[in-house]
Amino acid sequence: MKSNIPRQGVLQPLLATLPATDVPPLQADALSQAARAALDALRLEAESANTTHSYQGALRYWAAWYWLRYGQAIALPLPTTVVLQFIADHGERVAESGLVCDLPASIDAQLVQAGFKGKMGALAHSTLVHRIAVLSKAHSRKALLNPCHDAHVREALSHLRKAYARRGALVQKKAALTRLPLEQLLATCDDSLKGLRDRALLLFAWASGGRRRSEVAEARMEWLQALGPDQYLYDLRLSKTNQSGVDRPENLKPVVGPAGAALAQWLQAAGISEGPIFRRVFRNGRVGDAALTPLSVNNIVKERCALAGIEGNFSAHSLRSGFVTEAGRQSMALVDTMAMTGHQSASTVLGYFRAEAPLANKAARLLEDPGTEK
Incomplete structure (x- = not known):
């Protein structure tokens, strides 16, 4: 297929007549800071307020949990082990003492007290899945290696859903107003x-x-x-x-x-x-x-x-x-x-x-x- 771009020799005389500009030239292999800001603004405008609020809330929770669990500020990309720990911390499983999760009670209480969680205990299945989906999207937007796509994470989420389904803990559909x-x-x-x-x-x-x-x-x-x-x-x-x-x-x-x-x-x-x-x-x-x-x-x-x-x-x-x-x-x-x-x-x-x-x-x-x- 022939290119529609004119040959350099044909364009060169025409380009030479263009006046000089005081705007510094861009790097073709890197996006400018202004362009990044413009694209982010377009994304925020295109997304509904509910979507934006939900997305930001999930990322705030990730940041707070990571700070309390690992003692440092969160930074992407995250390793797969962190996502697996998040699932273990927030997904309920059956133990001899009843339903448990791995989130320490003291950290759980701090998250609730600071307003990052509504109540103590495991997250609802839908909430847990949503927060991992938001983390996945955050990695994808930055073109980073995505730990949420790892086979171990996918397997853990599959086991989580099946376990919740077996004990009837999945959210039921809303009743219909006929x-x-x-x-x-x-x-x-x-x-x-x-x-x-x-x-x-x-x-x-x-x-x-x-x-x-x-x-x-x-x-x-x-x-x-x-x-x-x-x-x-x-x-x-x-x-x-x-x-x-x-x-x-x-x-x-x-x-x-x-x-x-x-x-x-x-x-x-x-x-x-x-x-x-x-x-x-x-x-x-x-x-x-x-x-x-x-x-x-x-x-x-x-x-x-x-x-x-x-x-x-x-x-x-x-x-x-x-x-x-x-x-x-x-x-x-x-x-x-x-x-x-x-x-x-x-x-x-x-x-x-x-x-x-x-x-x-x-x-x-x-x-x-x-x-x-x-």
């Missing part, structure tokens, strides 16, 4: 500003395809198109599966029926015509200017569950899983459901679709007389 429990939540929403907001938020999140809490928090009027009375199209510009903001038809999510009516009532009552759709409502009835945080969206779901007297492991994600589960119950086409949710994997959606399939399996009723099925 149509019936969702209606119970909506019944707790009165006609106050807070009630109107929460009703609109719950219906917007559920009926537009089970939006993630970050997507609800980031919803803006500029991306909402009114089609008629109580009918909207919401342009989901950014999502977990479209972080680059690619313009595509499936970005458009309908907000119609009860969801459209609730959204229209909230926007009119709150006087919102631009900016964030879902905002804080103060005790004096004033509507704030800033958007709700993803944590606030999660808290709203939990608060409404408590008011409705619904017991279970519910969160904002329960709206998403509830939408998909209800779609399965009502025999919605898989392709239509995925168009609404934005799932890229059919297997993930089928997991919800099949949630209640065992009871509907005719092979489980071979001992029953024909016509006795319910």
Whole structure:
């Protein structure tokens, strides 16, 4: 393949006419400090606030643990032995005395007292795996030899997951808010500003395809198109599966029926015509200017569950899983459901679709007389 770069002899006369500059020349084999700072700024801008906060929190914990465990400041790259020690310190295992981990109690207490840990004891499996993933990413960003890719680390993590699974210690999926429990939540929403907001938020999140809490928090009027009375199209510009903001038809999510009516009532009552759709409502009835945080969206779901007297492991994600589960119950086409949710994997959606399939399996009723099925 021929190169498109002009030959040096052709360019030389032209380059010689360029005026001299007072900017020192760069080294082609090394990235400048200013370029590094610019690329870091772009990365921080591209990442969600939740991701950045979670990433920084994990690295702070690594630094504090390393300081207390090894008596010196952490420096990358870390040897594989340090990552294995981290797993041993924070992963629970069965011993004669019960469940134990290797983190000394005095160090554990210091980490809790300094605010690096929430409570004494082993980390949850998901937290431990996340912190190792963050360390792995930190090595990859700096193009360093990654200890998290070592076969011994991978094997230890595999053993950890299997051990937790055998004793039922892995985090279970959040309960699904299907149509019936969702209606119970909506019944707790009165006609106050807070009630109107929460009703609109719950219906917007559920009926537009089970939006993630970050997507609800980031919803803006500029991306909402009114089609008629109580009918909207919401342009989901950014999502977990479209972080680059690619313009595509499936970005458009309908907000119609009860969801459209609730959204229209909230926007009119709150006087919102631009900016964030879902905002804080103060005790004096004033509507704030800033958007709700993803944590606030999660808290709203939990608060409404408590008011409705619904017991279970519910969160904002329960709206998403509830939408998909209800779609399965009502025999919605898989392709239509995925168009609404934005799932890229059919297997993930089928997991919800099949949630209640065992009871509907005719092979489980071979001992029953024909016509006795319910």
